[in-house]
Amino acid sequence: MLLRVIIIGLGLGFFALTFPVSAQAPGQPPDTMAARVEACTPCHGNQGQGTSDVYFPRLAGKPAGYLYNQLLAFKNGRRKYPPMNYLLEYLGDPYLQEMADYFAEQRPPLPAPAANDVSKEVLQHGQTLVGRGDPARQIPACGSCHGPGLTGMEPGIPGLLGLRPNYISSQLGAWRYGTRTAKSPDCMQQVAARLTEADVTAVAAYLANRPAPVAIAPAPKGAYVLPFACGSEPD
Numbered sequence: 001m002l003l004r005v006i007i008i009g010l011g012l013g014f015f016a017l018t019f020p021v022s023a024q025a026p027g028q029p030p031d032t033m034a035a036r037v038e039a040c041t042p043c044h045g046n047q048g049q050g051t052s053d054v055y056f057p058r059l060a061g062k063p064a065g066y067l068y069n070q071l072l073a074f075k076n077g078r079r080k081y082p083p084m085n086y087l088l089e090y091l092g093d094p095y096l097q098e099m100a101d102y103f104a105e106q107r108p109p110l111p112a113p114a115a116n117d118v119s120k121e122v123l124q125h126g127q128t129l130v131g132r133g134d135p136a137r138q139i140p141a142c143g144s145c146h147g148p149g150l151t152g153m154e155p156g157i158p159g160l161l162g163l164r165p166n167y168i169s170s171q172l173g174a175w176r177y178g179t180r181t182a183k184s185p186d187c188m189q190q191v192a193a194r195l196t197e198a199d200v201t202a203v204a205a206y207l208a209n210r211p212a213p214v215a216i217a218p219a220p221k222g223a224y225v226l227p228f229a230c231g232s233e234p235d
Contacts (some may be wrong), residue, residue: 006164007143007209010069033098033099033102036100037056037078037102037103037147039087040059041161043056044056044057044058044059044108045058045101045183046108046229047106047108048059048060048087048103048106048108049106049108049109049111049162050111050163050164053164054164054165054167055164055166055167055170056167057163057167058110058111058162058163059103059106059109060103060106061103061104061106061107061125061151061159061216061217062103062104062152062158062159063104063152063154063155063156063157063158064097064100064101064103064104064155065100065101065155065220066156066157066158066232067099067103067104067153068096068153069102069156069182069183069232071088071096071099071100072093072096073182074087074088075088075089075091075096078181079180080179093102093132098214107216107217109212110161110162110212110216111162113210113211114120114150114164114165114208114209116165116205116208116209118201118202118205122198122201122202122205123199123202123205123209124209125202125206126201126202126203126204126205126206127206128195129141129142129199129202129203129206130143130203130206130207131143135217137144138194139191139194139195139199140228141226142160142203142207143185144224144226144227145157145213145226145227145230146158146159147159147211147218147219147223147224148217148224149215150207150210150213151212151213151215151216151218152218152219152221153218153219153220153221153223153224153233154218154220154221154233155220155221155233156228156233157218157233158234159216159218160207161207161209161212161213161216162212163207163212164203164208165204165205165208168203168207168208169200169204170202170206171199172192172195172203172204173192175191175192175193176189176192176195176200177191182220182231182232183231183232184231185228185229185230185231186230186231187228187229187230187231188228188230190228
């Protein structure tokens, strides 16, 4: 049933998203970006706030530069997920930027921390990697790139809160095995390649268990210095 809803939504979304936003005609519903991206709601939730599905991420509030890069990656096939590849294949880059700008401006509240059945030791290990990293293995702290509050930084570093542990695990796995890539130097691939399966489980559990910070907006560009060069974060 879910797959059917997704397919129908994507079909309607493709039809709606293909044409530029126009002025509202008398007696017709508003032709706005908010109305057009309702096709994204079955997977990504209202205003991109996420859903209970463990494999579809929250979009709301992430930096527009990051969201635009991901839309381009799906459009160009660098990120492979057939429904997204199909939906974006024929959309123009300026339109993708408009979509990214819309979701970046949304600020729905973060969901409650995800329930988990991992041990305290696993959560502690995740906290250590997120907060301090592992210098012996050249693993930087997640917070050194994604910010002290893990809310990301403009223009291209995403926040890590409000995501389900299964999604976080799947993306770290994709980085580790090269099925997800970014512009060179691909800093996430470099970091993820040094993680073990136990590391991934611990980091995903800890991040999904974090309460929402007071401020959920990304930090402004240059708020902190990255530990190394990252291709997705221009100078």
